[in-house]
Amino acid sequence: MQDFRTETFLDVCDTLSYTRTAQRLNITQPAVSQHISHLESAYGAKLFDYRNRRLSLTKAGEVLRDALAVMVHDERLVKERIASLSGARRTLGFGVTMTAGEYVIARPLARFLLQRPDLQVRIVASGTEDLLAMLHEGSLDCALVEGFFDKGEYDGSVFCTEELVAVCAPGSDLAEAPRSLEDLLGEHLVVREDGSGTRAVLEHALAARNLSLDGFARTTEVTSINIIKTLVANGYGIAFLYESAVRADCEAGVLQKIELAEPPISHDMTFIWLKGSLFESEFRGLVGDLASCAYASECGDAPSS
Known part of the structure; x- marks a missing residue:
């Protein structure tokens, strides 16, 4: 079963503040310090560093956090x-x-x-x-x-395994012949927000060719896949989306696939x-x-x- 000191430790990992953890767990700040000191003695390692008025996990603290997170999760499932x-x-x-x-x-x-x-x-x-x-x-x-x-x-x-494909509005000149990634840099790119998997895969593929999103003439960030598809279908730029997300749209003629000269981008x-x-x-x-x-x-x- 989860020990109360384990709960305190994991909460400090989340807040990186003894004061905030004390408030969240409704205990005193000295009690928080005591719980952490007990764990440090039990494991024989310092779990947190305090430098420049900021608290951070040590390597030992990271190991313990990851192990305890699994234990807490499995205890709930049990x-x-x-x-x-x-x-x-x-x-x-x-x-x-x-x-x-x-x-x-x-x-x-x-x-x-x-x-x-x-x-x-x-x-x-x-x-x-x-x-x-x-x-x-x-x-x-x-x-x-x-x-x-x-x-x-x-x-x-x-x-x-999914393929990331480039799409444009139907009738666009971009769909007439295979294009390299470099050829598309002059276009307006509609892209998912930072932190999305689709964007990360695109950025990784561009980096493999020493390119980046900054190389496009213009970029617009959109969090919704459906909004991206609607914008592109109406001529507002191009986008890179997974084939499964645009398959029906391409078959219906709402979007058009841009054939790439490079090997497919798959993930x-x-x-x-x-x-x-x-x-x-x-x-x-x-x-x-x-x-x-x-x-x-x-x-x-x-x-x-």
Whole structure:
């Protein structure tokens, strides 16, 4: 079970302030210091540094934070599994990035949930960075992300590989012949916000050619994929979006794909969870079940409840 000193330590990791933690936990600041001192004695290492009036985690503190985050998360799941033995529904905190949520996993997830009435699911759609933070907080159990993550902190399983494609308005000269990335720098680029997986993959592909978003003639940041598609369809710039997000629009003639001279920009969409979780096999089973549901959806089989 979670020790009260563990709770104090993890809260200080979040606030980086003994004063704020004392206020949040309704204890005194000396009590916070005492809890941290006890843990430092128990582990034989300093957990926080205080320099220039700022508190920061030491390397030892980071190791302990990551380990305890997994333990706290798994303890919650254990309690829920025990409760489910008496008929209570099990809960699942499931995160998805915007593109993955709307265009990749929604249909398979619906099919999966129809088959699992024993689950109480909370689905959160957000950027990759936000989802990673929620995994560490314990508010999510697993997440499907399209962005980059530290493989030293998370275990995971690739769900699918998606291609990032360039699109423009129908009838644009840009779609008449293959273009290099350099050819497109003179265009107005409509791009997702900083922190989104789609943007990170684009920036990575540009950096591989010593290019950057700053090289485009103009950029407009938009947080909504659908708004980006509407702007581009009406001639307001070009965009790089995952093929799954624009497939129907291109088939309907609402958008037009710009053929690139370079090899395709592809990236894995990956299910991840905290490294070292006791429930790894369960999460891998979830990925397998969702993959089966995705295959069934593509084949057009009717979902069963």
